[in-house]
Amino acid sequence: MSRITESTMPFQDGQTWYRITEPDHPVAGALPLVVLHGGPGMAHDYVRNLEAFADETGRTVVHHDQFGCGRSSHRPDAPADLWQPQLFVDEYLALVAHLGLGEHHVLGQSWGGMLGAEIAVRRPGGIASLSICNSPASMQLWVDGAAELRAQLPADVQAALIRHEDAGTVEDPEYVAATQVFYERHVCRVVPMPADFVASEEQMEAEPTVYHTMNGPNEFHVIGSLRDWSVIDRLHRVDVPTFVVAGEHDEATPATWQPFVEQIPDARHHVFPGASHCTHLEQPEEFRRVVGAFLADDDAQPTG
Numbered sequence: 652m653s654r655i656t657e658s659t660m661p662f663q664d665g666q667t668w669y670r671i672t673e674p675d676h677p678v679a680g681a682l683p684l685v686v687l688h689g690g691p692g693m694a695h696d697y698v699r700n701l702e703a704f705a706d707e708t709g710r711t712v713v714h715h716d717q718f719g720c721g722r723s724s725h726r727p728d729a730p731a732d733l734w735q736p737q738l739f740v741d742e743y744l745a746l747v748a749h750l751g752l753g754e755h756h757v758l759g760q761s762w763g764g765m766l767g768a769e770i771a772v773r774r775p776g777g778i779a780s781l782s783i784c785n786s787p788a789s790m791q792l793w794v795d796g797a798a799e800l801r802a803q804l805p806a807d808v809q810a811a812l813i814r815h816e817d818a819g820t821v822e823d824p825e826y827v828a829a830t831q832v833f834y835e836r837h838v839c840r841v842v843p844m845p846a847d848f849v850a851s852e853e854q855m856e857a858e859p860t861v862y863h864t865m866n867g868p869n870e871f872h873v874i875g876s877l878r879d880w881s882v883i884d885r886l887h888r889v890d891v892p893t894f895v896v897a898g899e900h901d902e903a904t905p906a907t908w909q910p911f912v913e914q915i916p917d918a919r920h921h922v923f924p925g926a927s928h929c930t931h932l933e934q935p936e937e938f939r940r941v942v943g944a945f946l947a948d949d950d951a952q953p954t955g
Contacts, residue, residue, distance in 0.1 A: 653705040660749040665724025669715035672702040678709025680951035682779050685713045689761030692861030694721030697851040708943050719861040727860045734864045736769045758782040772885040780892040780949040785928045787907035789881035796904035797871035808832045821868040830869050837902040839929040886914035893918040894945040898926030
């Protein structure tokens with residue numbers, strides 16, 4: 652069995668919590684993997700099962716709860732302009748330095764993949780590869796994709812969503828129930844939702860500052876500070892091997908992630924049939940097999 656260590660490091664005026672999973676049988680040349688969770692503000696729980704990479708591939712796996720959520724320091728009274736991508740880029744850089752990781756892989760899921768791209772375009776060094784999982788290259792593409800998927804929902808569900816969004820009553824039980832229809836089609840097709848996903852969601856709902864400020868009330872009604880975010884015009888700066896993955900029914904529709912494939916030199920991609928946004932929860936073994944093969948290709952390779 653792998654060995655798990657949990658601790659914190661100083662960050663901003665508080666702490667960032669992290670979790671390290673070390674394999675009992677390390678594989679020579681298998682570089683550490685840093686996992687970036689989504690949301691923003693959804694905590695790491697729903698991607699915790701990626702710790703299985705430790706025993707399966709003989710590499711150390713690092714998770715953390717990003718500042719403002721989960722087990723890290725919360726700042727519900729902070730000014731809205733604190734919650735910018737640069738904050739989380741700085742946190743990643745501080746974590747890598749704190750742990751003395753050296754060369755490592757980065758895997759980001761959803762917002763984590765957006766953050767991974769934000770990190771990679773800055774060329775900080777030390778990154779052996781980047782896996783962008785279920786992520787858009789711009790929020791406008793994300794919103795456009797969500798509109799297409801919403802148009803395929805039952806008419807009464809669409810009507811409930813529109814009615815409550817227009818009225819500003821997005822906490823109404825009818826609206827919440829309508830969003831669940833979308834979630835079960837395009838976010839996680841495992842019913843009931845896996846316990847780890849529920850844990851992340853409950854933490855976010857208990858203190859939603861980061862998610863609501865940067866994103867909005869849910870996955871497809873984006874009215875937060877990320878509304879105009881895009882990394883498309885900077886993707887040519889990514890100079891590490893990149894793997895882009897998504898699910899067939901993903902809320903990250905093909906149009907949202909295609910710029911990663913087109914703009915990042917030699918980027919590879921893979922679509923998981925039958926899966927949606929939380930591919931790693933819906934098809935965990937296949938996800939780790941496919942992504943693990945990519946990581947192995949770039950283990951112990953010199954960075955650019």
